[in-house]
Amino acid sequence: MARWEGNTRGRLERAALDLFREQGYDGTTVAQIAQRANLTERSFYRWFADKREVLFGDDDLEACYLPVIQAAPDGLAALPTLLTAFASTPQVLRPRDFLIERAAVIAASPALRERELIKMVTLAEKLVAALVRRGHDEQTAQLAADVGLAVLRSATRRWILGDDSDFAVLLATARQDLLRVAVM
Amino acid sequence: MARWEGNTRGRLERAALDLFREQGYDGTTVAQIAQRANLTERSFYRWFADKREVLFGDDDLEACYLPVIQAAPDGLAALPTLLTAFASTPQVLRPRDFLIERAAVIAASPALRERELIKMVTLAEKLVAALVRRGHDEQTAQLAADVGLAVLRSATRRWILGDDSDFAVLLATARQDLLRVAVM
DNA sequence: TCAGTGACGACAGATTCTGTCGTCACGATA
DNA sequence: TATCGTGACGACAGAATCTGTCGTCACTGA
DSSP states (O other): OOTTOSOHHHHHHHHHHHHHHHHOSTTSOHHHHHHHTTOOHHHHHHHOSSGGGGGOOOOOHHHHHHHHHHTSOTTOOHHHHHHHHHTTHHHHSOOHHHHHHHHHHHHTOHHHHHHHHHHHHHHHHHHHHHHHHTTOOHHHHHHHHHHHHHHHHHHHHHHHTTOOSOHHHHHHHHHHHHHHHHHO | OOTTOSOHHHHHHHHHHHHHHHHOSTTSOHHHHHHHTTSOHHHHHHHOSSGGGGGSOOOOHHHHHHHHHHTSOTTOOHHHHHHHHHTTHHHHSOOHHHHHHHHHHHHTOHHHHHHHHHHHHHHHHHHHHHHHHTTOOHHHHHHHHHHHHHHHHHHHHHHHTTOOSOHHHHHHHHHHHHHHHHHO
């Protein structure tokens, strides 16, 4: 067997994404993924908690956002605090090609959509906690996180579709949209 | 065996909720649920697509909201349209006791949280489609749905916690909060 | 040279979910 | 009353996911 090839995790992720694109998520088994990566099924589960996790490796948005929130100037409102943190999003994400491939696979599978959602919500909870630590009340923090993520999604949609403006600009635009929607 | 007892679906739902509360979601098998409902495991899967679905039966919020959106006066903005529809929410939901029991079980299980989230998002997609049919553009509709659901969640949180105000009032309050958050 | 550590293969087994077929209750019709 | 169709159900087989456990092998440091 091909033990100790190195970059085990990466090999599994690559094999999984390829197979999902070829045969669909439901149509490919963990055994197939492992085999293509020169491993056994058991080893797959040593690197990923379950079959879905292989697509949600290490964006680590949290580690990117939280310090910025922590360092925000005193008295800054909740939503602006979040949007400031979100500005550095594209630097943390994987290359756009990869994101597009992955997005297509996820969109095609309810199981993967579920997983993506809970990742999002888990992030939202971390944001709420960070806002509360800065003195915002729970209710406001929760609402700000929900609304902030809606703005982030709106901006990200545009970015993925090829809009190469500075991400802070995309966020500002999305926030304008939000204002129109919320005030009307 | 106890065939033809009637209310098969309800028996399974009841057995599942009780067992999940006693042993946790992961700790109970579909076979146990079926057994407590005097059925076989195979019959469980005739009534529910998978183990999680047994907790997400038939709120049918969609059927409640869509007609109201359809019937909204011309020219009404997206968010107010949604909030009008949301006003009748409590009439569709199950009794509060049931919701609280269920919420506790869901909160304790990541798998169930995932399922709850995708139910929410699926609803959001239906709302977006309904808004687009009324002439709102896609981007606005998406944002309004995200924000509207944030407001709905905020109002529902208060309602579940025992605030017995008219639900329209709770929604209005949540919307005030939203305005504060969004404008500041 | 040798023990410690971590990655891996091999195997067993519980659980989820699906396909298929035969059986039984019920309702409609002759 | 006799018969037939339909739908709910039990019984069985089997694929796939996920976990526990143990032995092996490569690398590291003393």
